Amino acid sequence: MGARSTGNAVAATGTWTDPDGVRRPAGEVHAWRSGTNQTVCGLSLHRSRLTRFPHVAWADVQPATGAHADQVAVVCPRCAAAMGRRRDERRWSRTHPRP
Template sequence: MAGKRQAAVAASGSWTDPDGVRAPAGEVHAWLAGTNQTLCGLALSRTRLLRFPHVPWEEIIPESGGWADRVQRVCPRCDAAVRRRPQAHRWTRTSPRP
């Protein structure tokens, strides 16, 4: 899909890995760069969530490994917004009435 923006991470905390790079910790939310809110609608400034534009959303999912070392909770609403179903799975009527 052309023009699709990549979701980054906003988190309630941070930690520094052995290489000296900031990493997300605590509760994580999906965030689009250039906006001031998460995909579930939380304002970053009011909730004091930290932005991690260098961490893609796919890297904080616990199954992926990556940056998920200290992630305690993944926002289910943000996860659902990022992982949209492909258009091929749309509903179609298979036996319409005559």
């Protein structure tokens, strides 16, 4: 993976600020690629009033494994399906180690 693969970010319906003063997503989260103006599932960020989180990775908002999923209520199933097919997260190999 090169530097270009850092584009997998998050858009969400809500925002909260963690104890370190960093904005984190809340409510319903979608996958978003920085530089685009719609989510991976095709929603317009503007029309759906979604907030962008270019500094938060998709993997970090997964309730099962993510470090910043505390306030996440819903993970968009269409985005999850699209992102799951990519399988480009290093985390996966750590969760399911196979020699």
